Amino acid sequence: MTTTSKDTRVPVTILTGYLGSGKTTLVNHILTNKDHGKKIAIIENEFGDVGIDDALMAKNTKAHIEEEIVEMMNGCICCTVRQDLVVVLNKFAGRIASGNLKLDCILIETTGMADPAPVAQTFFVDDSVQEHFRLDGIVTLVDAKHIEQHLDEEKPEGAENEAVEQVAFADRMILNKMDLVDKADVERITARLKSINSSAPIITAEKSKVSVDLVLDIHAFDLKKTVDMDPEFLNTDNEHEHDDTVSSICVVEDKPLDLDTLQRWVNYLLVNKGTDLYRMKGVLNVADSEERFMFQAVHMIFNGNFDEPWEPSEKRESKFVFIGKNLDHAELKEGFLACIQTPDLVAKRKLALRFAVGDAVECRTADGYVPGKVTQHLYRDDFMPPGVTAPYQIQLDDGKLIWAPEDDDKYIRAKDALFAEKKAKTEA
Template sequence: MALIPTTILTGFLGSGKTTLLKRILQEPHGHKIAVIENEFGEESIDNDILIQDSKEQIVEMNNGCICCTVRGDLIMALTELSQKRNSGLLDFDHVIIETTGLANPGPVAQTFFMDEEVAVHYLLDSIITVVDAKHGMQQLDAYEEAQRQVGFADRLLLSKTDLVDEPQANALKERLKRINPRASVHAAHFGEMPIAEILDIRGFNLNEKLHIDPEFLADEEAEHVHHDCSEHCDHHDHDHSDHSSQHTDGISAFAFKSTRPFDVNRLDEFLGYLVQVYGPNMLRYKGVLFMDGGERKVVFQGVHQMMGTDIGAKWEKNETRESKMVFIGKDLPKSIFISGLEQCLV
């Protein structure tokens, strides 16, 4: 039986997650969606909002945050849903998990790799983060949770764009791209967004596309970071993005690119070291790897300490064989990552 694609919907308090979710549930798109939402307190306001004109199955957990203190409840909820679906009691083809406004999406994403029962039935499709265009700058300044939500995103949706002028919107977009260059940014006025831009986009799992979006490396190349230069080159540590903004975010991204192949054993050992030492601060990382002697691409991705690789498509005859990797995290030592990866090249 095919895996059930699952979307994690996150965003800071008041960003417009429930407005977006309501539109998704009411739109005649043909999907049958099960929703898992979590709230603090015993009374659910969102349930009253979402249940109107909706035939979707809503599973609620009112005793805490699904992405930290009650992650076990998330596993049980997903397991119960799949069991009821298999027995014919429920009928759905997609799951949306709406997190609280102060949630860290990382542990939610890890659930899909850590629990065998969940991994057997579900595919993490993408992490969608809603950002309030009016208050986003202040929230990113004040709350690490807001930065983490942006850092984990596969797709960023800007709400309340009608409340800001074009320069303000552009400044926020530029900041979001510095924090997470791999996520596309879209305006979502009052939750208006084509369903094809939210569901079944396979944003989290690289196996569907087996390449990194060209935009991943745009910022790095603008900074003249070329990883095939001499080992004595010291320009990797220059952070020119600071000159274009007065904001300093703890969450940031950097990329690695090389046309030289990796030595399998050296890379495996170094990545294991990175995960062991810096795993808690490594929000998202993924890439396509060119391995020495390999005729196929190797897909690499992870969340915190959960890292995995998979065999991808064959290298085309006239295709440039190169590795492209992107790391998003909190206060990651870029120079250690880059120099270590360079030492793993053949």
């Protein structure tokens, strides 16, 4: 009678999914979930040469396993930095063998442009990796709002459609952002995913919130099934080829940004370039704010908020990453740098205002429009939200000081404007 010894190798999950599908959000969810009690190492890969996800996860990694966060930069993990993955894993193996590190599992968060197959291949073609680590499963995040667009995208000859590959090689799919689609959309998308990969279970989620047990140590990867699907899976001579029309640009700047100018520019990009801008994300140093502004966008869906205060020892700088198709790098960099708060920019904003200091105006209050006069341009005080500068401070006729949030008739207008409007209508 023979017995099979328990596999003591460290299980490794490959977390993949197209740009903006919610991978970093899922990693954050795992890091903040204390119930699983697992010692996890995170290996994350950025497509460009400036890291953003490390900052997006900073709060949670500090509280959890900061010393085991490894970031691999300036390339896609499925091709140019694949050997770096082997180096990182072998370092982990050495520390485990020496007794200096205890790991229950490893989570590899790939860039959204990664084909998971070459990453998975690493666990079968490198002897040292295969000895110490077990590929546990490929978990693919699917952006329910945008997945069809990416599955249908035409690629240049020879280039693979990464979104299709990520679905095809999944051992488990998480259909994310369910709050952004309706029932008919879900039925259609599910059928489409099943037509590509009928064997992978599909789990639905909002904001990447799923049980950790559905992601880690799931014993889902089946080498025979994978080779049956892709006979060339273990062929190391086949190189993954990206669509060279897709690129990234990373901008780093230490001068503070003007929030109003930044918001207007980002809104312009979302409206006019959203189709080709697959992903935008940033950690921004905004003028008149002691907090970092964390920013993410997927096509035309935007999410941004002021996060934690800058640490005293932390360098206050902005990092902005764009990933998309046919990007004009010079235009994007110029637009970003135009958001720096300079004396010229401040002067330009003042010149664009409709009312001069001293002008008689009417301001909308809880009591309706109340007369007053402009006392200051681009006003700010400590009670205002981070980064916000009001176009006007106004002194009402009763002496009270207020500020107008926008230079718009909804909030501030010329004195007697309503009377003049009624008079014009009567005369007409």
